[in-house]
Amino acid sequence: MAGLKDLSNVWQSIKEMDLRPIRDEALQDVHLAIVGRPGTPKQELAWQMRRDPHRLGEETLSPIWLLDYEGDDAVLKPALDVDLLILLVPAEQEDTLSEQTLAQKWVDSGRRLIAILYPPTLSEPNAPTPSHSLWLAMGKQRLLFGNINDDNFLLRQFVPAVLEAIPDKHLALARQFPLFRDHVSRQLISDGCLTNATYAFSTGLAEIVPGLNIPLNVADVVVLTKNQAFMAYRLGLALGLSTRWQDYVTEFGGVLGSGFFWRQVARQLIGLIPAWGIIPKVAIAYAGTYVVGRVIWQWYLTGKKLTPQQMRQLYAEAFQKGKAWAKAMLEKVPKPRLIKRKSPLRELPLPTEPFEMARTCPNCGRNNAQEARFCQYCGTHLDT
Secondary structure, three states, X not given: OOOHHHHXXXXXXXXXXXXXXXXXXXXXXXXXXXXXXXXXXXXXXHHHHOEOOOOOOOEOOOOOEEEEOOOOHHHHHHHOOOOEEXXXXXXXXXXXXXXXXXXXXXXXXXXXXXXXXXXXXXXXXXXXXXXXXXXXXXXXXXXXEOOOOOHHHHHHHHHHHHXXXXXXXXXXXXXXXXXXXXXXXXXXXXXXXXXXXXXXXXXXXXXXXXXXXXXXXXHHHHHHHHHHHHHHHXXXXXXXXXXXXXXXXXXXXXXXXXXXXXXXXXXXXXXXXOOOOHHHHHHHHHHHHHHHHHHHHHHHHHOXXXXXXXXXXXXXXXXXXXXXXXXXXXXXXXXXXXXOOOOOOOOOOXXXXXXXXXXXXXXXXXXXOOOOOEOOOOOOEOOO
């Protein structure tokens, strides 16, 4: 079984692992195009995507194609290979045939598209106008109603729709376009919490299954810390931080690895009673990962680190969420069926009447049936 000294080796193990796939995922290009008639707020939407509403002054210069479209498909040639085309259509515009034709062609060709009708009289009208009804046939995943200058619309509708449309480039999208950082960061933290909670849950169950004999406790801390460190690296990349892992060790070494948090957790994990310790183990794994993610997120927003008191408060809140998740999962685990012992066979009852005596042959001395008149062995008459 692993010892506490093994925690100091976690960083060395991480350094030896190849982090290039994660870095390359975050640094891959994201090609976007915003299309609309002259006068549509293409530039405004591009600016909104390049800024972070949660952090004033955080802006990027990531390139976006801005194309004026009036029915001539030739102007779309630069956008043929983009990851996503965003089509802007004024909601009050009556003649939208060219935009609808473009959208249908784009979707039919297998390309990704989101259409935004702005500004709507209602966020999602119950009785759309005839011009709207054709757009509604595209489905809610591809059609949005909202004001592009409204942060509420951008964060609650636009951002989730774009992330759903480009599921394979979330890290890169958040790194290059700060508008997406809040949503992607929350998802990374949530995924990290569930990954570690699931690991703790599976090892906790294995601990009580006879025959598996899996080493737990401190060994769990080593595995959970590795998962936590990778989450921290991915989170930092999404937030536009350094691509060098060494910078994370310098900046967050006090909360990762053998720092403040895991010293406390290690004491709680060691010696937990098998079976009875499943729920607290899962809660600890969940809460610890959540605290690390929030530390990095807070540092990105404010440039300041959480105090130990703030970390303990976050830990307590996340611990309760982890407990609730563990209890819900435990209820889904199939309960072992109890084998009912069969009752022993009852003894055969003794006959209520005595056996009739057999007739013995006077010649050969063998027994015959009571009703026999001659011996079945020698033929002697039994009545003599």
